[in-house]
Amino acid sequence: MADDFFRNDPSKGMLYLRDGQRAAKVSEDFIVGMHSGLEEDVGDAANLIMYKCGREWGLRDMKRFNDRMRHEFGGGKLDIWQMNPQFVFETWWWPLTIQGWGAWTLDVSFHQRGIVFAEIRNSAVAYSMQRVGKPVCHLYAGMFAGVMSYFERTQREAIEVQCYSMGNDCCKFMIGPEKQVNAAEFWRQEGATAEEIRNKVG
Numbered sequence: 001m002a003d004d005f006f007r008n009d010p011s012k013g014m015l016y017l018r019d020g021q022r023a024a025k026v027s028e029d030f031i032v033g034m035h036s037g038l039e040e041d042v043g044d045a046a047n048l049i050m051y052k053c054g055r056e057w058g059l060r061d062m063k064r065f066n067d068r069m070r071h072e073f074g075g076g077k078l079d080i081w082q083m084n085p086q087f088v089f090e091t092w093w094w095p096l097t098i099q100g101w102g103a104w105t106l107d108v109s110f111h112q113r114g115i116v117f118a119e120i121r122n123s124a125v126a127y128s129m130q131r132v133g134k135p136v137c138h139l140y141a142g143m144f145a146g147v148m149s150y151f152e153r154t155q156r157e158a159i160e161v162q163c164y165s166m167g168n169d170c171c172k173f174m175i176g177p178e179k180q181v182n183a184a185e186f187w188r189q190e191g192a193t194a195e196e197i198r199n200k201v202g
């Protein structure tokens with residue numbers, strides 16, 4: 001099945017996604033090394049750097065994805081924000097599951113308020129790292145912020161409200177306006193669970 005999503009060019013030593021974008025296959029050690037190396041260099045600022053990398057990735061990936069969706073499903077006219085969000089995000093994410101980023105579910109019941117919740121099982125970051133008792137999937141949080149900013153065409157931020165790395169069975173994220181995301185971060189630091197945070201914003 002992976003052959004449907006990747007194309008190898010052994011003569012150049014390159015790996016591509018189906019639409020021609022270059023890709024790299026990395027091990028868990030690579031993910032650990034990237035995070036711990038960055039943390040050694042810049043301390044806690046590493047979290048923000050991973051978040052910003054994720055955000056940029058999300059924005060670019062959505063732009064690429066929107067071009068494809070407009071062509072394939074939108075008759076060359078409709079953009080993704082004019083399509084059903086559940087359909088859009090499921091179509092976007094499932095190749096990422098094949099690529100090893102984990103399975104996700106999206107909860108759009110608070111979408112009217114600009115807030116969505118996402119749940120990731122088998123986060124590639126959290127499964128690589130030790131259980132450190134705090135969220136580690138800043139790359140994912142940033143990616144969701146970028147993705148939703150593009151989709152909503154306004155600034156969105158994201159926060160991981162629970163993580164596999166904290167001993168939970170999966171990672172949960174809240175994506176929304178900066179004010180609500182900051183409030184959620186405050187509650188999380190005060191010890192609120194993902195469910196409590198969801199109830200507070202809901």
Ligand SMILES: [Zn+2]
Nearest residue numbers: 126137163171
């Ligand atoms: Zn996590």
